[in-house]
Each structure stands twice: as C-alpha cells, then as structure tokens.
Amino acid sequence: xxxxxxxxxxxxxxxxxxxxxxxxxxxxxxxxxxxxxxxxxxxxxxxxxxxxxxxxxxxxxxxxxxxxxxxxxxxxxxxxxxxxxxxxxxxxxxxxxxxxxxxxxxxxxxxxxxxxxxxxxxxxxxxxxxx
Numbered sequence: 001x002x003x004x005x006x007x008x009x010x011x012x013x014x015x016x017x018x019x020x021x022x023x024x025x026x027x028x029x030x031x032x033x034x035x036x037x038x039x040x041x042x043x044x045x046x047x048x049x050x051x052x053x054x055x056x057x058x059x060x061x062x063x064x065x066x067x068x069x070x071x072x073x074x075x076x077x078x079x080x081x082x083x084x085x086x087x088x089x090x091x092x093x094x095x096x097x098x099x100x101x102x103x104x105x106x107x108x109x110x111x112x113x114x115x116x117x118x119x120x121x122x123x124x125x126x127x128x129x130x131x
Contacts, residue, residue, distance in 0.1 A: 005126070012066050012127060020067035027063060028085075031056045035089045038098060053105050054112035057082060061116025065124070072117075072124055079113050086110075 010016070034040045034056075046052050060082055069078045086109035094101030 008123060009127065012070065012123065017067055020063060024060070024063045024067045027056075027060055031060070032089070036092060036096060036099070038096065049102075050104065050108040053086070053108035054115060057086060057109040057112030058116035058119070059112075060085075061113045062120050063116075065117070065120040070124060070127075072121065075117055079110075079117070082113050083110060 034044060046055060061078065064078050064082065065075070069075060083106065086106050090101040090103065090106055092101075093099040
C-alpha cells in the first residue's frame with residue numbers, strides 16, 4: 001500500500017470523523033459570521049462575491065462528506081441540507097441592512113456544493129476499491 005493511500009485511509013477513517021466534524025463546526029461558524037455581519041473583513045475574500053460563495057460551499061460539502069456522508073448515494077441529502085443552509089443565509093441577509101439576499105448567491109452555493117462533491121468523489125472511489 002502506498003504512503004498516499006495510507007494517508008488517505010487514515011484521514012478518512014471513521015475514527016477521524018470527530019476531527020472532520022470539528023472542522024465542519026468551525027467552517028459553519030466562520031461562514032455564518034462572514035455572511036451575517038454588516039461589514040465583513042475585506043481581507044477574507046476571493047475578490048468576487050460569487051466565488052466566495054462557491055469556495056465556502058465547496059469546503060462545506062467536502063468536509064461534510066468525511067464528517068457524516070462518506071457514501072455517494074447519501075449526497076443528495078447532503079446537497080439539500082447545504083442548499084437549505086445557503087437559502088437560510090440569503091433570507092437572513094434580506095433582513096440585515098446593509099446586506100441583501102441574492103438568489104444568484106444560492107446558485108453559486110449550489111455550484112460550490114457540486115465542486116466539493118466532485119473533488120470528494122475520486123477519494124471515495126479509491127477507498128471503496130481498496131477496502
């Protein structure tokens with residue numbers, strides 16, 4: 001077994017879920033804060049709002065896979081939960097001046113979710129073959 005495969009197997013082992021869940025909690029806190037404060041810090045940006053959304057939700061999706069949903073057949077539920085979270089952010093922003101809700105942000109969230117799951121897919125395939 002190669003060193004890379006051993007590292008991958010160790011990082012995604014069920015015993016590591018607690019660490020993935022802690023990372024997920026930190027991501028949710030950071031993303032919620034950045035999404036809901038009236039004036040988010042300027043240094044925490046890709047420079048384009050839609051890519052900020054895509055990056056945030058790609059990170060969430062990838063982390064969720066290893067924290068809760070390692071089987072691709074469960075990913076529809078994962079995507080629905082993350083889209084609901086993104087929708088809740090947009091609704092909350094519509095009530096928090098100077099923020100505004102933007103449904104194109106939700107579309108960017110969906111693109112990010114798809115990217116995060118696409119990145120996770122090859123890892124799940126490799127792990128499934130080796131087990």
